Amino acid sequence: MYFLANPRRFARVYPYLLASFVVLTILGLTVGLVLGLGFSPPAERHGEMVRMLYIHPQSAILGLLCWAAMSVSAGVGFVMRHPLADIATQAIALPGLLFTFLSLATGYIWSVPGFGGLPFADPMIILVQVLLLLYVTYFALVHAFEDPIIARRFAGFLAMLGLLVVLLVHYTPDLFNTIHQEKGISSQAIQGDLYVPFIAMLIGFVGLAGTSTLMRMKILVAEMKVRAAMLRTTAARPEELKI
Amino acid sequence: MNAWTGFDFGDAWPYLAAGYGLFFVCIAIGAISLNWQKRKLEDKEKILRAIKESKGSS
Numbered sequence: 001m002y003f004l005a006n007p008r009r010f011a012r013v014y015p016y017l018l019a020s021f022v023v024l025t026i027l028g029l030t031v032g033l034v035l036g037l038g039f040s041p042p043a044e045r046h047g048e049m050v051r052m053l054y055i056h057p058q059s060a061i062l063g064l065l066c067w068a069a070m071s072v073s074a075g076v077g078f079v080m081r082h083p084l085a086d087i088a089t090q091a092i093a094l095p096g097l098l099f100t101f102l103s104l105a106t107g108y109i110w111s112v113p114g115f116g117g118l119p120f121a122d123p124m125i126i127l128v129q130v131l132l133l134l135y136v137t138y139f140a141l142v143h144a145f146e147d148p149i150i151a152r153r154f155a156g157f158l159a160m161l162g163l164l165v166v167l168l169v170h171y172t173p174d175l176f177n178t179i180h181q182e183k184g185i186s187s188q189a190i191q192g193d194l195y196v197p198f199i200a201m202l203i204g205f206v207g208l209a210g211t212s213t214l215m216r217m218k219i220l221v222a223e224m225k226v227r228a229a230m231l232r233t234t235a236a237r238p239e240e241l242k243i
Numbered sequence: 244m245n246a247w248t249g250f251d252f253g254d255a256w257p258y259l260a261a262g263y264g265l266f267f268v269c270i271a272i273g274a275i276s277l278n279w280q281k282r283k284l285e286d287k288e289k290i291l292r293a294i295k296e297s298k299g300s301s
Contacts, residue, residue, distance in 0.1 A: 230290075
C-alpha cells in the first residue's frame with residue numbers, strides 16, 4: 001500500500017498490475033463460463049438453475065469486498081491525507097455498485113423458480129439493498145462538490161461508516177434466519193463438480209474488479225494533474241474551476 | 244449431458260439467459276462509463292492546451 005502511494009511509482013507498476021488483472025479476468029471467465037455452462041452437472045436441489053451459482057455469489061462477494069476496500073483506502077486517505085488513496089476509493093466504487101446490483105438482480109432471478117417468489121423480507125437481501133443505496137449515496141456525495149478533493153474526503157467518511165453494513169451482511173447467516181447458507185465458499189459447502197467453475201468465475205470477477213479499478217485510477221490521476229495545471233494556469237480558486 | 248452441442252438447460256434457460264445477460268450488460272456499462280470518463284479527460288486536456296496557447300500568444 002505504502003509502495004503504491006507514490007503516483008510516480010504507481011505509474012511504473014500500473015502496466016504490470018493491469019496486465020496481470022486482465023490475464024486473471026480472461027482466464028477466470030473463460031474457464032468458468034465453459035465449465036460452468038458446458039460441463040457442470042445439474043444439482044440435486046436446484047437442477048439446472050444451479051448455474052446461477054457462477055455469477056450470483058461472486059457478484060455478492062465482490063460487491064462486499066469492493067466496499068471493504070473502499071473503507072480501507074478511505075481510512076488511509078483520511079489518516080495519511082494522501083490523494084491517491086481517495087482516488088482509489090472513488091475508482092473502486094463503480095465496479096462495486098455494478099457487482100452489488102448484479103448480485104441483487106441475479107438473486108431475484110434465482111429466487112423465482114427456486115423459492116416461488118421474491119423473498120424481500122430476507123435480512124441479507126435487505127442489507128445488500130442498503131449497501132446498494134450506500135454506493136448510490138457515495139456517487140451523489142462525490143459529485144456534490146466543485147472541488148473533487150473535498151468531495152472525495154466527504155464521501156470517504158461514508159465509505160468508512162458503510163463498513164458496518166458489510167460486516168453485518170457477512171455475519172447475517174449466523175445472526176438471523178436467512179435463505180443464504182452459512183458455510184461460505186469452502187469446498188465442503190459446494191458440490192464437488194461445481195467447485196472448479198465457481199472458483200474460476202470468482203478469479204475472473206476479481207480480475208474484472210481489479211482491471212476496472214486500475215483503469216479508473218489512471219484516468220482520475222490524470223484528471224487531478226489536468227486540474228492542478230488548470231489552477232496554476234488560470235490562477236483560479238479550486239471552487240471557481242467548473243471542470 | 245449438456246456439453247458443447249447440447250446446452251440443454253431445460254426450463255431454467257430464460258432465468259439463466261436473464262442472469263448471464265445482466266452480467267454482460269454490467270460489463271458493458273462499466274466499459275462505456277470508462278470510455279466516457281476517458282473522453283471527458285481528453286476534453287479537459289484540450290481546454291487546458293487552448294488556455295495555455297492563448298496565454299502564450301497574448
